[in-house]
Amino acid sequence: MLKIDNLNVFYGPIHALKGISLEVNEGEIVTLIGSNGAGKSTTLSAITGLVKASSGTITFNGKNITNLPPYKIVKMGISLSPEGREVFPALTVEENLTLGAYTRNNHNDIREIFERVYNLFPRLRERIKQAAGTLSGGEQQMLAIGRALMSKPKLLLLDEPSMGLAPNLVLLIFDLIESISKQGTTILLIEQNANMALSIADRAYVLETGRIAFSGDAASLADDPRIRKAYLGG
Amino acid sequence: MHALIGTLINGIALGMAYALIAVGYSMVFGILRLINFAHGAMYAFGAYMVYFFVSLKLGLLPAIMLSILMSGILALLIDKVALEPLRKKKSIPIATLITTVGMSFIIQNFLSIEYIFTSEKKGFPSLNLFGSFTVGNVTIQSSQLIMFVVALILLAILTLLVNKTKIGLAMRATEQNVKAANLMGINVNFIISFTFFLGGATAAIAGALISGYYQVISPTMGSLIGLKAFSAAVVGGIGILYGSVVGGLVVGVAECLAAQYLGSNVRDPMAFVILIIILIIKPTGLFGKKGISKV
Known part of the structure; x- marks a missing residue:
């Protein structure tokens, strides 16, 4: 479904991604783990068109999407729940979700996705008219994921969905990610919480300073002593 | 007493037209955090286009319509040609600011080109279409009434556009978080171009209304009124649409009162006197919010 081939990204003189290649197949949960500054978020920014690739290609369902503007990429069926949530603070929950469906025009369709998102996150339904900036961290995370689902993406990109959340909320969010996957959305997940990520993922890539250091199916990576030592706390 | 009421009516009518210019500053500021100093020149450009098309014997209303279109397109082009490249290169904000100042002088000079317009003042067709009428002791000119009603309707339409339509929601989203707006x-x-178009179009309408009231235009007519409307936008809280309307009314009424009771040379500084007083009391303007709430 998504194929990244030899992707290079620079921030001025900083070489953030040094020729990474990865693949996400339809129906999978793939996770990208690695420490701070390894290039995880940059990878997602490049996929969504927020940063320009200096070389390499990104193809989605056979189409070259490298360096397309973000709004075209969303229309093709890729949507990102960004790091730090980035909800629209002064807009209501409902308006935030409506914006998530910006590329959709069919009213019945939109109503149906609203229902689906409210069923996944009943808390959001209770807060429909509340400004997003007044929600708790966990609720904002739900809003960010729900908003990303509103475009009915074929591929959902999740950037650090567990960041800053209490442990019971982390469990809840990961449960929800699994049910989104079961409902037929392909997921590329970025996490610092590598244990949790590997536990729900089919396959994983490990990024180290802009390069892919390891890759394989999630279960065997979770057993790999090198990865246990570096990312899973021994 | 009826002098006071007459002055108030005059101030409210002018104030609504100021509000129409002020919302242009406010909308562009909301989206780009940029003060568009070419906006006053857009107002003059709009008035000149009406004058130009009327001189081609097109009739007043078609001339105004064409002017609205031309001014909207000019505003959009200014952004595309001079401002968007700067944003793409992530240049410092002050570079964009001085570019808009430069643009205002380029437009102003275009309006004083010999053989087309010249730098002389010109007579402008009166908008006093239905003469004047008297209510009690107070005489109201129909140009004042037209100015008030047209501005009111347009401001209502703009408010509905921003708050109730899909493109308005996209404008508000872009205002709050450009990155997240992209991700939606x-x-x-396109939203930025649309905002500039709206700004240019509303400036042209204000240009037609105010020129139709004073019946005179000159190439530099936009500089002082532009600064007054900018003050009105800041008085109301820049970036807030209804703030610009209230700011425009406050400035319009205050300067008419000052002209009536303190002498006509007190008129022009009033906008800035009010600006200074309001900002000392409330630094964000009447309805302004502190910064952008961080999530």
Whole structure:
């Protein structure tokens, strides 16, 4: 479904991604783990068109999407729940979700996705008219994921969905990610919480300073002593 | 007493037209955090286009319509040609600011080109279409009434557009978080162009209304009124639409009262006197919010 081939990204003189290649197949949960500054978020920014690739290609369902503007990429069926949530603070929950469906025009369709998102996150339904900036961290995370689902993406990109959340909320969010996957959305997940990520993922890539250091199916990576030592706390 | 009421009516009518200019500053500021100093020149450009098309014997209303279109397109082009490249290169904000100042002088000079317009003042067709009428002791000119009603309707339409339509929601989203707006599938560059178009179009309408009231235009007519409307936008809280309306009314009424009771040379400084007083009391303007709430 998504194929990244030899992707290079620079921030001025900083070489953030040094020729990474990865693949996400339809129906999978793939996770990208690695420490701070390894290039995880940059990878997602490049996929969504927020940063320009200096070389390499990104193809989605056979189409070259490298360096397309973000709004075209969303229309093709890729949507990102960004790091730090980035909800629209002064807009209501409902308006935030409506914006998530910006590329959709069919009213019945939109109503149906609203229902689906409210069923996944009943808390959001209770807060429909509340400004997003007044929600708790966990609720904002739900809003960010729900908003990303509103475009009915074929591929959902999740950037650090567990960041800053209490442990019971982390469990809840990961449960929800699994049910989104079961409902037929392909997921590329970025996490610092590598244990949790590997536990729900089919396959994983490990990024180290802009390069892919390891890759394989999630279960065997979770057993790999090198990865246990570096990312899973021994 | 009826002098006071007459002055108030005059101030409210002018104030609504100021509000129409002020919302242009406010909308562009909301989206780009940029003060568009070419906006006053756009107002003059709009008035000149009406004058030009009327001189081609097109009739007043078609001339105004064409002027609205031309001014909207000019505003959009200014952004595309001079401002968007600077944003793409992530240049410092002050570079964009001085570019808009430069643009205002380029437009102003275009309006004083010999053989087309010349730098002389010109007579402008009166908008006093239905003469004047008297209520009690107070005489109201129909140009004042037209100015008030047209501005009111347009401001209502703008408010509805921003608050009730899909493109308005996209404008508000872009205002709050450009990155997230991109991720929603919003074509942010289109939203910016659309905002500039609206700004140019409303400036042209204000230009037609105010010129139709004073019946005179000159190439530099936009500089002082532009600064007054900018003050009105800041008085109301820049970036807030209804703030610009209240700011425009406050400035319009205050300067008419000052002209009536303190002498006509006190008129022009009033906008700035009010600006200074309001900002000392409330630094964000009447309805302004402190910064952008961080999530």
